[in-house]
Amino acid sequence: MWQDIRFAFRALALGIGANSAIFGAVNALIFYPIGISEPDRIVAIRVKYDKLNLKSISVSVPDFTGVRDSKDTFAAAAISRGADFSYTAGDFPERLAGLQVSSQWFDVFKAKPILGRVFLQEEDQPNTSQVVILAYPTFLRLFGGDHSIVERTYDFA
Numbered sequence: 466m467w468q469d470i471r472f473a474f475r476a477l478a479l480g481i482g483a484n485s486a487i488f489g490a491v492n493a494l495i496f497y498p499i500g501i502s503e504p505d506r507i508v509a510i511r512v513k514y515d516k517l518n519l520k521s522i523s524v525s526v527p528d529f530t531g532v533r534d535s536k537d538t539f540a541a542a543a544i545s546r547g548a549d550f551s552y553t554a555g556d557f558p559e560r561l562a563g564l565q566v567s568s569q570w571f572d573v574f575k576a577k578p579i580l581g582r583v584f585l586q587e588e589d590q591p592n593t594s595q596v597v598i599l600a601y602p603t604f605l606r607l608f609g610g611d612h613s614i615v616e617r618t619y620d621f622a
Contacts, residue, residue, distance in 0.1 A: 507574070511524070523546075526544070529544045541569045543566055543567045544567045549561065550562075552607060567589050571583040580615050597619070
């Protein structure tokens with residue numbers, strides 16, 4: 466009988482440990498993503514047009530402008546669009562997956578780049594000079610961590 470009781474307690478302890486580990490992982494990934502302070506204050510806005518049977522589509526620029534300008538509701542707002550870029554200054558062209566974002570992107574996530582600066586509001590306008598902020602692994606891989614690359618012109622298309 467004592468052997469059965471010990472086995473039951475071991476199984477119970479193993480079950481509690483497994484549940485705690487799974488909860489910790491899910492909690493960290495879903496509710497507290499790495500690198501985002503106060504994730505509970507971030508919302509993604511989608512648009513719904515019932516008459517057109519469109520349930521969840523990206524926000525248009527005019528709709529985004531209304532959201533961005535409603536300072537009573539949101540402290541900061543940004544819009545993004547997935548984009549691929551080609552880096553052509555190396556020995557051969559390289560495709561880089563990225564985002565095109567509006568100037569307040571870093572304000573929304575309360576983040577700042579390790580080097581350089583964030584985007585300026587006047588850079589949101591069409592036909593302005595394009596500014597790039599690289600992910601840290603890309604910075605290391607393409608430029609070897611060279612800090613002198615800031616404020617230089619490079620070929621990203």
